[in-house]
Amino acid sequence: MRRSGKTHDDILGTAHLEVEPGVLPLSHLYRLLAECFDIIERRHIDAPDLYRAAGNKEELDTLYRYYWNYRRLDASSNLDFMSLASLAKSAVRRFTEQKEDGLFSDALLDDLQKLFRECGSEFTAAEKNKVHVLLEKHTSRQQLSLIVTIIVHLSLLVKRAPDCTCRSLEICWNPTLLGPYRFLKYNGIIGSLISAFM
Structure with a gap:
């Protein structure tokens, strides 16, 4: 041929x-x-x-x-x-x-916000598991995979990059992940999510 x-x-x-x-x-x-x-x-x-x-x-x-x-x-x-x-x-x-809700629905963000208020800044294995359960409950498999890909990368940067903190990365990614109107209402969620994946 x-x-x-x-x-x-x-x-x-x-x-x-x-x-x-x-x-x-x-x-x-x-x-x-x-x-x-x-x-x-x-x-x-x-x-x-x-x-x-x-x-x-x-x-x-x-x-x-x-x-x-x-x-x-x-x-x-x-x-x-x-x-x-x-x-x-x-x-x-x-x-x-x-997508109307982006990657995160309001219901998921509300549940995460409530959980993170109860957890504080340090996460036990059980609390990390609750985060994963909430993500699985409120997202499709594709959404979950995309969220995990991004958050795992950001948590790795917090561990290894000298100038990266959960807060600084949250500020950079909030408008992208939560949209231009919701990131003020759900301030702190992405930073806590990064911490929960560490």
């Missing part, structure tokens, strides 16, 4: 470069987050202002468009921690904006 000389990139790339990128399918969103988080954890763990510093918008749009077209990160670009962090948050935001 004769093969054409075109690569996957040639076929996908030139045909869709002018198409406005949309929301990544969930399987590709997981992969994008895994790639971004892996590079951040391996190469940029000591970066100052991790997740606080915003990447350049034009560069972010270019990176997202490239991933949208090729389903992989652009290895030829300079992937600094600001660009990777912004790309991960932007991809999650695009996904959550299409």
Whole structure:
């Protein structure tokens, strides 16, 4: 059988470069987050202002468009921690904006808020288990997997990155995870969730 000389990139790339990128399918969103988080954890763990510093918008749009077209990160670009962090948050935001409750329903946030008030700042194994039970009760399997992927990454940063605390990461991720209107009402939830996964 004769093969054409075109690569996957040639076929996908030139045909869709002018198409406005949309929301990544969930399987590709997981992969994008895994790639971004892996590079951040391996190469940029000591970066100052991790997740606080915003990447350049034009560069972010270019990176997202490239991933949208090729389903992989652009290895030829300079992937600094600001660009990777912004790309991960932007991809999650695009996904959550299409869902009425985002990743977290009000019922889940209310239950977590109540539980975290009872627990205090330190979590026993039983309390951590209650957190997981609540997450399973209020989310689909896909939502749960996405939440766990993000929160495990953030808890790892708190353990290993010198400038990351639960509070600083919560401030950076609140608008993305809870939406622009709910993060004030549920202030402290994401930080406590990060602590519960440590």
